[in-house]
Amino acid sequence: MTVFTFDGTFDGLLTAIFDAYFRKQFPDMLLRSGDVLPMFCDDSHDVVTDEEKSVRVWRSLSRKLSSAAMSAVATSFLCEMRDYDTVLFRYLRKAVDSPVSIEGDFSDEDVIEVTRMVRRVRHEATRMAQFVRFQKAADGTYFGVAEPMYNVLPLAVKHFADRFSTMRFLLYDRRRHFGYYYDGEEARMVTLPDELYHIATGRLPEDMMDSDEKLYQDMWRTYFKAIAIKERINPRKQRQDMPVRFWKYLTEKN
Amino acid sequence: MTESTLSKLKILAESAKYDVSCSSSGTVRRGRKGDGIGNTVGGVGICHSFADDGRCISLLKVMLTNVCMYDCAYCINRRSNDIPRATLSVTEIVDITMEFYRRNYIEGLFLSSGVVRNPDYTMERLVKVAQDLRTVHRFNGYIHLKSIPGASQDLVRKAGLYADRMSVNIEIPNEKSLKHLAPEKDFKSVFDPMGYIRQGVLENKEDRRTMRHAPRFVPAGQSTQMIVGASPEHDRDILRLSSALYATPTMRRVYYSGYIHVNSYDTRLPALKQPPLVRENRLYQADWLMRFYQFKAEEIADDSHPDLELEIDPKLSWALRHPEQFPVDVNRADYEMILRIPGVGVKSATLIVNARRYRRLTSDHLKKIGVVMKRARYFITCGELPGQCVADVSPEYVRRQLTAIPGPCRTAPDSRQLTFDF
Numbered sequence: 289m290t291v292f293t294f295d296g297t298f299d300g301l302l303t304a305i306f307d308a309y310f311r312k313q314f315p316d317m318l319l320r321s322g323d324v325l326p327m328f329c330d331d332s333h334d335v336v337t338d339e340e341k342s343v344r345v346w347r348s349l350s351r352k353l354s355s356a357a358m359s360a361v362a363t364s365f366l367c368e369m370r371d372y373d374t375v376l377f378r379y380l381r382k383a384v385d386s387p388v389s390i391e392g393d394f395s396d397e398d399v400i401e402v403t404r405m406v407r408r409v410r411h412e413a414t415r416m417a418q419f420v421r422f423q424k425a426a427d428g429t430y431f432g433v434a435e436p437m438y439n440v441l442p443l444a445v446k447h448f449a450d451r452f453s454t455m456r457f458l459l460y461d462r463r464r465h466f467g468y469y470y471d472g473e474e475a476r477m478v479t480l481p482d483e484l485y486h487i488a489t490g491r492l493p494e495d496m497m498d499s500d501e502k503l504y505q506d507m508w509r510t511y512f513k514a515i516a517i518k519e520r521i522n523p524r525k526q527r528q529d530m531p532v533r534f535w536k537y538l539t540e541k542n
Numbered sequence: 543m544t545e546s547t548l549s550k551l552k553i554l555a556e557s558a559k560y561d562v563s564c565s566s567s568g569t570v571r572r573g574r575k576g577d578g579i580g581n582t583v584g585g586v587g588i589c590h591s592f593a594d595d596g597r598c599i600s601l602l603k604v605m606l607t608n609v610c611m612y613d614c615a616y617c618i619n620r621r622s623n624d625i626p627r628a629t630l631s632v633t634e635i636v637d638i639t640m641e642f643y644r645r646n647y648i649e650g651l652f653l654s655s656g657v658v659r660n661p662d663y664t665m666e667r668l669v670k671v672a673q674d675l676r677t678v679h680r681f682n683g684y685i686h687l688k689s690i691p692g693a694s695q696d697l698v699r700k701a702g703l704y705a706d707r708m709s710v711n712i713e714i715p716n717e718k719s720l721k722h723l724a725p726e727k728d729f730k731s732v733f734d735p736m737g738y739i740r741q742g743v744l745e746n747k748e749d750r751r752t753m754r755h756a757p758r759f760v761p762a763g764q765s766t767q768m769i770v771g772a773s774p775e776h777d778r779d780i781l782r783l784s785s786a787l788y789a790t791p792t793m794r795r796v797y798y799s800g801y802i803h804v805n806s807y808d809t810r811l812p813a814l815k816q817p818p819l820v821r822e823n824r825l826y827q828a829d830w831l832m833r834f835y836q837f838k839a840e841e842i843a844d845d846s847h848p849d850l851e852l853e854i855d856p857k858l859s860w861a862l863r864h865p866e867q868f869p870v871d872v873n874r875a876d877y878e879m880i881l882r883i884p885g886v887g888v889k890s891a892t893l894i895v896n897a898r899r900y901r902r903l904t905s906d907h908l909k910k911i912g913v914v915m916k917r918a919r920y921f922i923t924c925g926e927l928p929g930q931c932v933a934d935v936s937p938e939y940v941r942r943q944l945t946a947i948p949g950p951c952r953t954a955p956d957s958r959q960l961t962f963d964f
């Protein structure tokens with residue numbers, strides 16, 4: 289069995305494709321640096337990420353796949369699931385080898401798997417757009433915390449920056465320990481100490497809140513209760529459409 | 543903003559909650575960098591929360607006032623009811639909308655009102671809210687305005703310049719029943735404003751051909767709502783009306799609202815213990831069949847089957863009444879026919895017609911594509927399955943098989959789920 293190891297970046301994955309064609313050797317499995325090699329590994333190669341190579345691979349892929357499929361490939365990589373690296377590698381290799389675009393071939397397992405993964409990642413990004421709640425801090429910054437299943441904050445922050453272009457906001461991923469601060473112009477990546485009260489709990493302490501913040505939170509909770517029709521109570525549907533893992537940071541559920 | 547605003551909001555949300563529509567769908571508008579706030583994402587819109595009844599909360603759905611001079615039998619806000627009444631000022635409603643929006647609680651505002659003084663007076667205040675949001679606060683999110691029955695064309699035209707969507711509720715799907723239950727209303731009071739909105743949209747399209755930057759008029763079109771089970775109409779009548787409405791250029795959504803017996807003292811209304819939720823669900827499924835599956839209203843319910851079956855969904859019901867149409871060859875049939883296979887949704891139908899260009903599809907492929915084989919197997923052939931086709935084994939047999947299977951591919955009659963799993 290042949291194994292390639294790479295640094296876990298998207299550029300690294302594309303470099304792996306480059307190396308494979310250059311060496312005429314194709315891995316059965318892709319691992320990330322630091323992972324333990326499987327027992328039956330008889331050949332391994334360490335991929336050294338090289339932007340020039342990755343750009344070349346990306347460019348040649350763009351001649352094989354539509355731009356929608358290209359963006360799907362990049363998006364699906366945000367799932368950060370280890371087993372998926374190998375799937376995506378196989379998909380890209382098939383795309384390179386095939387004379388016609390493979391993206392519509394839903395009888396191919398890897399095409400189905402990539403399509404499914406893109407859907408899941410986009411769904412998780414949508415859930416950020418749905419369920420992130422901002423609290424207004426005394427200095428006028430809006431603050432929100434999330435723990436997305438996949439690394440979708442980069443997608444979510446684009447949405448919020450477009451929507452709230454005249455606001456300053458901080459959106460933080462507690463699980464991955466980084467966030468974005470948008471200052472009304474552009475979004476910058478930031479890292480804050482995990483033990484800060486508002487990072488740890490997702491809640492601003494009262495002395496950091498804007499003076500109207502509590503009132504609007506109360507209003508929202510009141511509205512949330514008032515809008516339900518008691519003859520139609522349906523907790524199952526509520527949990528299905530708004531999974532419990534999001535409740536922790538929902539103003540209306542706390 | 544004070545505590546009193548909060549208690550008014552509570553009263554007015556409770557008064558607004560029986561309107562089912564909450565969607566922020568149908569218009570894509572990017573944010574304007576450095577100018578105000580808001581964008582709209584298009585598609586199906588965004589649900590920000592789900593209330594305890596499982597319904598999506600997308601917009602701040604609220605009435606400007608629940609004081610009303612009319613006396614519609616099915617309405618909680620009718621003048622003869624002794625309930626707490628409240629009125630929010632234009633400023634209050636604008637502030638709540640802006641502040642909720644900034645916190646990502648909502649996609650925008652869905653504003654309606656009881657009728658006070660006269661329809662135009664009421665409509666003017668609704669328009670004022672939308673106007674302030676758009677022009678003073680540069681709000682670029684979603685606005686849905688109810689058109690007050692009887693409001694003048696001028697005001698409807700003005701409203702349409704600020705609103706993404708407008709709606710006029712039919713409520714009762716038959717004019718005689720409507721007049722019986724809501725003596726102050728008739729079909730004219732509903733269809734006239736619908737006509738104003740439609741006309742506004744069409745004229746605006748013309749204007750935009752010559753002036754590309756003319757503001758858009760009600761870009762997300764109009765919607766309406768019918769109450770199900772408050773009057774004796776059959777599903778056939780409801781679906782006929784819906785399909786006639788969908789045939790008009792701007793009608794985007796018809797909502798169905800299972801009647802809730804709020805005014806139990808009024809003997810003109812049936813005494814339902816429970817709102818007819820399964821029937822409501824079946825109507826939504828039928829509505830989907832008309833909008834996305836190319837079914838005609840008469841195919842779903844006609845004079846020999848005036849009501850939808852509660853036990854099975856309308857697509858399966860159609861298939862069982864038409865065994866002669868099956869089996870469908872998934873490798874050959876038109877997209878339209880593939881859509882009609884129970885167990886195949888719009889998504890899988892598209893995947894099938896894409897994938898079969900590469901190779902012949904087998905049942906394994908179909909499974910991976912996401913076809914619900916438990917259902918579909920009675921209705922398809924892909925050149926390898928032994929015949930269990932509905933045409934050979936009888937519709938009754940298939941019905942028994944499919945209604946006996948517990949699990950997610952079946953909506954049990956007592957289920958309160960809204961599912962579109964065909």
Ligand code: SF4
Nearest residue numbers: 610612614617620656
């Ligand atoms: S006009 Fe509207 S608010 Fe007034 S009673 Fe009739 S349905 Fe209710």
